[in-house]
Structure formats: structure tokens, C-alpha cells
Amino acid sequence: MAETWVRMVTAQTPTNIAVIKYWGKRDETLILPVNDSLSVTLDPAHLCTTTTVAVSPSFGQDRMWLNGKEISLSGGRYQNCLREIRARACDVEDKERGIKIAKKDWEKLHVHIASYNNFPTAAGLASSAAGFACLVFALAKLMNAKEDNSELSAIARQGSGSACRSLFGGFVKWNMGKVKDGSDSLAVQVVDEKHWDDLVIIIAVVSSRQKETSSTTGMRDTVETSLLLQHRAKEIVPKRIIQMEEAIKNRDFASFAHLTCADSNQFHAVCLDTCPPIFYMNDTSHRIISCVEKWNRSEGTPQVAYTFDAGPNAVLIAHNRQAAAQLLQKLLFYFPPNSDTDLNSYVLGDNSILKDAGIEDLKDVEALPPPPETKDAQRFKGDVSYFICTRPGRGPVLLSDESHALLCPETGLPK
Amino acid sequence: MAETWVRMVTAQTPTNIAVIKYWGKRDETLILPVNDSLSVTLDPAHLCTTTTVAVSPSFGQDRMWLNGKEISLSGGRYQNCLREIRARACDVEDKERGIKIAKKDWEKLHVHIASYNNFPTAAGLASSAAGFACLVFALAKLMNAKEDNSELSAIARQGSGSACRSLFGGFVKWNMGKVKDGSDSLAVQVVDEKHWDDLVIIIAVVSSRQKETSSTTGMRDTVETSLLLQHRAKEIVPKRIIQMEEAIKNRDFASFAHLTCADSNQFHAVCLDTCPPIFYMNDTSHRIISCVEKWNRSEGTPQVAYTFDAGPNAVLIAHNRQAAAQLLQKLLFYFPPNSDTDLNSYVLGDNSILKDAGIEDLKDVEALPPPPETKDAQRFKGDVSYFICTRPGRGPVLLSDESHALLCPETGLPK
Numbered sequence: 125m126a127e128t129w130v131r132m133v134t135a136q137t138p139t140n141i142a143v144i145k146y147w148g149k150r151d152e153t154l155i156l157p158v159n160d161s162l163s164v165t166l167d168p169a170h171l172c173t174t175t176t177v178a179v180s181p182s183f184g185q186d187r188m189w190l191n192g193k194e195i196s197l198s199g200g201r202y203q204n205c206l207r208e209i210r211a212r213a214c215d216v217e218d219k220e221r222g223i224k225i226a227k228k229d230w231e232k233l234h235v236h237i238a239s240y241n242n243f244p245t246a247a248g249l250a251s252s253a254a255g256f257a258c259l260v261f262a263l264a265k266l267m268n269a270k271e272d273n274s275e276l277s278a279i280a281r282q283g284s285g286s287a288c289r290s291l292f293g294g295f296v297k298w299n300m301g302k303v304k305d306g307s308d309s310l311a312v313q314v315v316d317e318k319h320w321d322d323l324v325i326i327i328a329v330v331s332s333r334q335k336e337t338s339s340t341t342g343m344r345d346t347v348e349t350s351l352l353l354q355h356r357a358k359e360i361v362p363k364r365i366i367q368m369e370e371a372i373k374n375r376d377f378a379s380f381a382h383l384t385c386a387d388s389n390q391f392h393a394v395c396l397d398t399c400p401p402i403f404y405m406n407d408t409s410h411r412i413i414s415c416v417e418k419w420n421r422s423e424g425t426p427q428v429a430y431t432f433d434a435g436p437n438a439v440l441i442a443h444n445r446q447a448a449a450q451l452l453q454k455l456l457f458y459f460p461p462n463s464d465t466d467l468n469s470y471v472l473g474d475n476s477i478l479k480d481a482g483i484e485d486l487k488d489v490e491a492l493p494p495p496p497e498t499k500d501a502q503r504f505k506g507d508v509s510y511f512i513c514t515r516p517g518r519g520p521v522l523l524s525d526e527s528h529a530l531l532c533p534e535t536g537l538p539k
Numbered sequence: 540m541a542e543t544w545v546r547m548v549t550a551q552t553p554t555n556i557a558v559i560k561y562w563g564k565r566d567e568t569l570i571l572p573v574n575d576s577l578s579v580t581l582d583p584a585h586l587c588t589t590t591t592v593a594v595s596p597s598f599g600q601d602r603m604w605l606n607g608k609e610i611s612l613s614g615g616r617y618q619n620c621l622r623e624i625r626a627r628a629c630d631v632e633d634k635e636r637g638i639k640i641a642k643k644d645w646e647k648l649h650v651h652i653a654s655y656n657n658f659p660t661a662a663g664l665a666s667s668a669a670g671f672a673c674l675v676f677a678l679a680k681l682m683n684a685k686e687d688n689s690e691l692s693a694i695a696r697q698g699s700g701s702a703c704r705s706l707f708g709g710f711v712k713w714n715m716g717k718v719k720d721g722s723d724s725l726a727v728q729v730v731d732e733k734h735w736d737d738l739v740i741i742i743a744v745v746s747s748r749q750k751e752t753s754s755t756t757g758m759r760d761t762v763e764t765s766l767l768l769q770h771r772a773k774e775i776v777p778k779r780i781i782q783m784e785e786a787i788k789n790r791d792f793a794s795f796a797h798l799t800c801a802d803s804n805q806f807h808a809v810c811l812d813t814c815p816p817i818f819y820m821n822d823t824s825h826r827i828i829s830c831v832e833k834w835n836r837s838e839g840t841p842q843v844a845y846t847f848d849a850g851p852n853a854v855l856i857a858h859n860r861q862a863a864a865q866l867l868q869k870l871l872f873y874f875p876p877n878s879d880t881d882l883n884s885y886v887l888g889d890n891s892i893l894k895d896a897g898i899e900d901l902k903d904v905e906a907l908p909p910p911p912e913t914k915d916a917q918r919f920k921g922d923v924s925y926f927i928c929t930r931p932g933r934g935p936v937l938l939s940d941e942s943h944a945l946l947c948p949e950t951g952l953p954k
Contacts, residue, residue, distance in 0.1 A: 355770040393812040
């Protein structure tokens with residue numbers, strides 16, 4: 125083949141945060157979980173992965189660049205996703221450009237992949253979820269696979285379990301499935317992002333000196349050693365999933381918050397019940413929980429739910445904008461930025477909530493009063509790296525405007 | 540009655556630390572637990588309560604002084620203990636002094652009680668366990684009650700659950716019991732303190748700014764809200780108790796350490812599974828666990844077990860003196876004292892272990908190398924308030940030498 129065309133697709137996929145947690149695999153290779161989980165998709169405007177995939181007869185091998193740096197595709201998780209998508213590839217014809225790829229050709233053609241997160245990978249914000257979802261979604265479009273997003277989610281799952289939940293916007297359930305090949309372990313949308321659109325999400329990225337246990341290692345240890353995990357997976361989560369779906373459908377914030385907090389805490393409880401024990405939350409995480417719990421109690425009805433993944437960062441889901449503004453005041457009281465920090469690099473995302481909270485500059489932060497529901501007026505400057513304000517968001521989309529592509533349309537190499 | 544005699548008894552009772560934890564009551568008033576627990580008694584030379592009880596026809600009411608300060612006896616827990624012991628009082632005759640108290644007189648006679656802990660109450664070292672055990676033991680002797688220590692433990696239990704385990708030395712099991720009146724919920728000795736006498740115990744009293752949830756409130760919340768507690772109590776603890784008794788009888792340190800650490804972690808896991816969640820361990824506690832886990836792993840077989848009660852303090856049980864000396868080196872590396880601290884007020888109790896560890900002064904502490912099993916060489920000066928070195932110890936004793944009495948033999952008031 126002397127052809128030199130490059131065919132490209134660029135997609136954008138959100139990250140997600142589980143409100144009923146996934147922790148523990150019953151099959152390590154296929155990534156099949158021990159229980160259902162349920163997540164909220166975060167607005168890709170603030171947290172997303174953009175991936176460009178390209179195919180060309182001129183490519184000599186599959187290659188990938190993550191945030192501008194070439195990485196190896198030899199890992200089983202990448203190979204699983206590539207193999208599964210290739211197996212579903214179909215004929216592609218671009219008459220205009222004279223490109224024709226037959227179904228059988230895909231086995232021989234190589235792809236280039238470039239992926240970029242609009243948030244720091246190191247922040248521990250489930251970049252692999254958005255990443256694998258975006259990879260699978262973009263490859264499926266490139267290869268003209270006919271599968272719907274649920275079917276694609278079962279492939280993304282083999283890259284990173286929680287990635288399957290990033291194939292939809294709004295609230296998404298990952299059914300654990302029953303069959304051995306994992307084909308029924310896939311994500312379905314519970315409600316779309318418009319269903320409950322007054323929720324506001326504030327993420328506190330917590331400074332941490334400690335290296336955390338990877339979730340893969342951590343959940344393996346928990347499955348092998350925790351005597352509480354199976355009880356959670358078999359007896360507790362199935363009921364919670366039903367209650368959570370109900371709460372979301374009814375926009376019942378009190379139930380939603382109760383279930384979200386309880387399930388986050390139970391996930392961390394089974395981590396602690398692991399041998400050796402796994403600690404993802406630190407003193408700052410505990411302080412944030414205490415702040416929210418005290419406020420919720422003083423109001424009589426929950427204003428904010430909290431949930432923590434495999435790290436110390438807090439994801440706080442406020443009932444509405446007003447609650448979010450009040451929450452931000454409390455958070456900035458306890459965790460003011462270092463004096464040399466610009467407020468706009470401390471409160472990221474939709475920082476218009478700052479205005480609602482009556483905060484314009486660092487002086488306003490300094491002048492914040494202690495939350496009235498507490499006697500504890502100690503402030504912890506520097507213990508939070510930054511906040512991200514966001515909301516529930518949409519699922520994957522194709523970005524047809526070529527300016528968004530991360531690969532050069534002529535060479536298929538990173539721009 | 541114009542008589543003015545004062546009859547006194549002074550007793551000393553140890554504190555204890557559970558290696559299979561008590562957390563959760565099935566009866567709040569009688570203090571009946573949801574599971575058996577098992578503890579090691581700590582050497583009273585380093586941690587104990589001394590209590591003098593006195594009776595005199597001249598006393599107008601029951602009174603008590605704790606650490607020199609008068610406190611109220613009106614609480615249900617004190618009243619329960621006083622009532623139960625009075626019900627078991629017998630005739631007392633001291634021919635030498637011409638004192639004669641008939642069984643029926645005890646209902647009318649009042650007592651004075653003075654109690655003193657040889658360690659800071661605020662350190663969170665289960666002072667109530669030693670306190671109620673000592674109160675009940677001393678009153679029983681004063682009133683010539685014929686009950687054995689197991690029977691007395693069922694009374695001490697009604698003052699503070701874990702107090703029942705302080706009626707014996709060595710390793711002690713609290714049988715949860717079955718009957719409704721709690722009469723079979725009492726402590727029995729598993730082995731005495733001579734059975735496994737090479738164990739060394741180092742307690743790290745961890746600095747904490749936070750006020751902890753009281754264990755009474757905490758366990759009530761856990762019983763009411765944790766979905767994991769009942770599974771722990773019914774399915775996990777009964778097996779662990781059998782394994783732990785076996786490990787102790789065989790002096791099988793590997794099994795002992797595994798069970799002790801796992802059960803401490805699971806207790807904290809059910810605390811975390813409580814609504815609102817309860818955090819007793821802080822970042823310093825986590826660092827101590829991490830230090831021990833890494834060392835145990837690097838040795839291939841456990842050198843040290845850790846356990847944490849309702850607070851951030853670590854209780855570390857070393858296999859023998861040599862392991863304890865190595866442990867102390869590691870602990871002092873991570874947690875050196877503030878520069879103005881005298882080493883003898885930083886390492887308390889049996890600080891001859893310092894010599895075994897080759898540490899004579901603060902310069903030796905400064906010069907300690909990082910533990911070879913870790914890359915993490917960061918030190919946390921000031922995060923531990925002090926260490927106490929001790930060992931398994933004996934049960935309650937009477938102190939017949941009147942110089943130990945805390946009340947004046949003439950007035951029955953504090954010396």
C-alpha cells in the first residue's frame with residue numbers, strides 16, 4: 125500500500141464519581157465487579173478526556189500519547205480494548221477522500237492515539253475512567269462499530285472498571301452482570317444530566333504527602349482479606365442500589381445524601397478492614413466530613429453529600445447553587461489558600477459560585493466568619509490544593525471540528 | 540451512733556487493652572455487649588488505678604474523689620455498682636478495733652471513695668476500666684462480699700463494660716453471656732501474666748487537637764446505624780475469639796499479631812461505617828500502622844502487633860524485648876521529641892528498653908537512621924506526646940500498707 129491518507133476521529137468523554145462504590149473484582153482479567161455501582165457523570169467542561177484516534181496505511185504500529193508523552197500500549201488493559209473494538213470494526217467508506225477500509229482490513233491496520241486530560245492526572249480524579257471510555261468510544265467511531273454505548277461500556281470496562289460508567293451522562297448504573305464472559309457487566313443510564321440539574325459539585329483536591337495504594341492492588345487485597353466485603357457486596361449494596369435509583373428518580377436529596385455518604389464511608393470501612401489496612405482519607409478528609417456532617421445536622425435536612433474515592437480528595441454534591449455557595453464559604457474558612465495564591469487558581473471550574481458566596485478576593489476569604497454550627501474555628505491553610513466547581517454533565521461526544529484534534533491530519537503524529 | 544471509727548481498704552487495679560474489641564451494647568443499662576472480647580492486662584506498675592474505700596458511722600453520705608477532686612456519685616453507673624455490692628455485703632468484724640458491722644447495717648452506712656490514676660486521665664488510656672474495676676474490688680473487700688473476681692467483674696461491667704476485664708491479670712476474656720439479667724456476662728482469665736512473659740508493650744500517646752466521640756455515644760451510634768456491625772459481632776468475632784485463645788495458649792505470636800491488628804482495624808472500620816462516621820485514628824495513627832506493617836512484612840514474620848482503642852493512641856505489643864528495642868528505635872526516628880523535652884519524660888514506664896535500643900540522650904535520637912525497610916525518611920517531631928513502655932501484668936491486689944491509702948484513717952477524707 126502506497127496510500128498516505130490519515131483518517132481521524134476526536135471524542136470527548138467525561139469522568140464520573142461513584143455514589144454507590146465499586147470496590148472488589150470477581151474476575152481480575154475481565155474486570156467484573158462483586159457488586160453493582162452507580163455514579164454521577166461530571167461536566168466535561170471542567171473534567172474530561174479528549175482523545176484523537178487515527179488510522180493510516182502508513183502507520184507501522186499502534187502508538188499512544190498521553191498528555192503529550194508517548195506511552196506503551198503493551199499492557200493487557202489497552203490490548204483488551206483494542207482487540208475487542210477491532211473485532212467489532214465494520215466497513216468504512218469516505219467517498220469524498222477516496223478512502224475505503226473493508227471490515228477485514230482493520231486487523232492489519234495500525235492506529236495512533238493521543239489523549240489529553242483537562243485536569244491534572246496526579247490529582248487522583250479517576251483519569252483512567254474518562255481515558256478508557258474515550259479511547260473505546262473514539263475507536264468505535266473510527267472503526268464504524270455498530271454497538272451502542274452500553275455495549276461499548278462493556279469494552280471500556282476491560283480497560284478500567286469505572287470507565288464503563290463514563291459512556292453516559294447524568295446518573296449511570298454499572299450492572300455487575302452474571303455471565304462468565306462479562307457481556308452483561310455493562311453500564312446503563314439511570315437518568316440524563318437534565319433530570320436533576322440544580323445539583324452543584326465541589327471537589328476539594330487535598331494536599332497529600334503519601335503515595336496511595338493503587339485501586340487495583342487495594343481492591344485485590346480487600347477481596348482476599350476483608351471479612352466484611354462479601355457481606356457488603358451481597359447483602360448491603362443490592363438494597364442500596366434500589367434505594368439510590370429511587371432517590372435519584374424522585375430527586376430526593378435527603379435520601380440521596382444519606383446513601384452517598386453512608387456508601388462512601390462503608391467503602392473506606394472495608395479498605396480499613398483489609399490486611400494490611402488501606403487508608404485513603406487523611407485528617408483533612410476527616411475535617412471536611414466533619415464540617416459537612418455538622419452543617420447538615422444543624423440544618424435538620426442534608427444540604428450536601430460527600431463521597432471519597434481511592435484518595436483523600438472530597439467530592440461534595442450540594443443540593444443547589446445556594447447550598448453550594450454556603451458550602452464554599454465554609455470550605456474557604458477552614459481551608460484558605462496560601463497567601464501567595466490567586467483565588468482564580470484556587471477555585472477552578474465554574475467559579476461564578478464565588479460571586480454567589482460574596483467572595484471576590486483573598487481579603488474576603490480572610491474575613492470569613494467561622495461556620496455558626498461549630499465551635500471549632502481553627503483554619504488549615506494549605507491543606508487543600510484547590511477546589512473545582514462543577515455539576516452533573518453529559519456523556520461522550522464526537523468533536524467534529526478538526527481544531528480539537530490532538531493529532532496532525534497529515535502525519536497522524538501529535539500536533 | 541456516736542462511734543467514730545473509720546474502716547478502710549485500699550486496692551490497686553490494672554487497666555487493660557482489648558486485642559479482640561468490645562464495640563456495641565445489646566443492653567445499654569446492664570452494659571451487655573454484642574460480642575465476646577479479649578484483652579491483655581497491663582502492668583499496674585505503669586498504668587493502674589489505686590482506690591481507697593472507707594466506711595464510718597460518721598459519714599453522712601456517699602462521696603468520691605477522683606485524682607483529688609470531688610466528683611458526683613449520682614450517675615447511674617456508680618449507683619449500679621454501689622447497689623450491687625451493698626446487696627452482697629456480709630458481716631464484718633474487727634475484734635482488735637472493736638468494730639462490728641452486721642450484713643443489714645451496710646444499707647445504712649455511707650462510704651467515702653478516693654481514686655487515683657498513675658497516668659494522665661486525658662491520655663485516653665481506658666482509665667474508666669481500671670477505675671470501676673478498682674472501685675468494685677475495693678468495696679467488695681471492704682464489705683466482705685464473698686464473690687470471686689469473675690462474679691465481681693459482672694458488677695464492674697455495670698460501671699464500664701471493659702472494667703470487667705480488669706479483674707484479672709494476664710489475658711482475659713469477657714464472655715458476652717446469654718441471659719437477660721446479665722449475670723453470665725463476666726470476665727474469665729485465659730492465662731495469667733506469667734504464661735507469656737516476654738511480650739513487651741509500648742504505648743504511643745498521640746497528640747490530638749480533636750475531641751473524640753465518647754465510646755458510649757460512639758457505640759450506640761454504631762449499633763443503630765452500621766450495617767456491618769451485626770455481621771462482625773455474629774459471624775466474625777466468635778471465630779476470632781477461639782483463634783485468639785488458641786494463639787495465646789500456644790504463645791503463637793504470628794497468629795496473635797495477625798488477629799490483634801485485624802480486629803483493631805475492623806473495629807475502626809465499623810466506626811467508619813457509622814452514621815455520622817467516627818474517626819478515632821488520625822494521620823499519626825496511620826503512620827504508626829504503616830511503620831509496623833512495613834517492618835513486619837520485611838521480616839517475613841510479625842515482630843509487633845498494634846491495636847487502637849477509641850482514640851488515636853497506638854498500643855504496640857512486641858514479641859520480645861529485642862523486638863521492642865528495635866520498635867522503639869523506629870518510633871523515635873519517626874516521632875522524635877521536641878528539642879526541649881527530656882528523654883526521661885518522653886519515654887515513660889520501663890524505659891530500660893532505651894538502653895537496649897542504644898539510646899542515651901536526644902543526640903542518639905537525632906542520629907537514628909531511617910528504618911531500612913522504608914524509603915520514607917520524613918520525621919514527625921511533636922506528633923507523639925510520649926511513649927509508655929510496659930508489659931502484661933497482674934490483676935487487682937489489696938495494698939495492706941496504710942501508707943498507700945488515699946484517705947485519712949481518722950477522718951475518712953482525702954489525705
